[in-house]
Amino acid sequence: MLSAAWLALTDIWTPPFRSVLWKSLALTLVLLVGVWFGLQWLVVTFADWPSQPWIQTSVAIVTGFGLVIGLGFLIAPVSALLAGLFSDDIAQVVEQTHYPQDPPGRGLSFIDSIVSTLGFTATVILVNLVCLILLLVPGVNLVAFFIGNGYLLGREFFEAAASRFRPVEAARQLRRENAVTVFLGGFVIALFLAIPILNLLTPLFATAFMTHLHKRVTGSRPVEN
Secondary structure, three states, X not given: OHHHHHHHHHHOOOHHXXXXXXXXXXXXXXXXXXXXXXXXHHHHHHOOOOOOHHHHHHHHHHHHHHHHHHHHHHXXXXXXXXXXXHHHHHHHHHHHHHOOOOOOOOOOOHHHHHHHHHHHHHHHHHHHHHHHHHHHOOOHHHHHHHHHHXXXXXXXXXXXHHOOOOOHHHHHHHHHHOHHHHHHHHXXXXXXXXXXXXXXXXXXXXXXXXXXXXXXXXXXXXXXX
């Protein structure tokens, strides 16, 4: 698993990944900045604060810290949303680069991809809202973050990789048969997600990592480059 994670990490910086890297990074930043300004606008527009300057300044500082923490938790659902846009491109590059001896995978149809991505994104948002609420409970919040995102991200990205080679239900069955491995892989993704700045690359890393992990589960190994 560690070798799969290392391959995925090094893949991100290779020339075939760069166009996807910049598009993914730009869209992630645009979405997060949009959410930031949207939440600030809501606070300023609908909150009726007393007119004393010191109160308004204090509220602005507290709101700023709250938005930073909130955006940290929003990276997971943003990653889930962007994964649906770039997963096939990333997986194809990984397969062609490291597994040219295997038959090429096939992406989901546009409709199936949209339905799957929206459903998964909604689930990730719900889990991370719970994690955000648990932020007030020391220790529990980190456990909830890593377990919740480890399970969800591992499940989604592994099934996406597996679905390129088999029907969706068969991909889910393969994930169930390798539940511990997939969860540990998801935990690795959650650790990556917890690293500031680097976590903006989560969609690329997670897709490449689970593509490698799926290949290992099914008995394939990368060729030496």
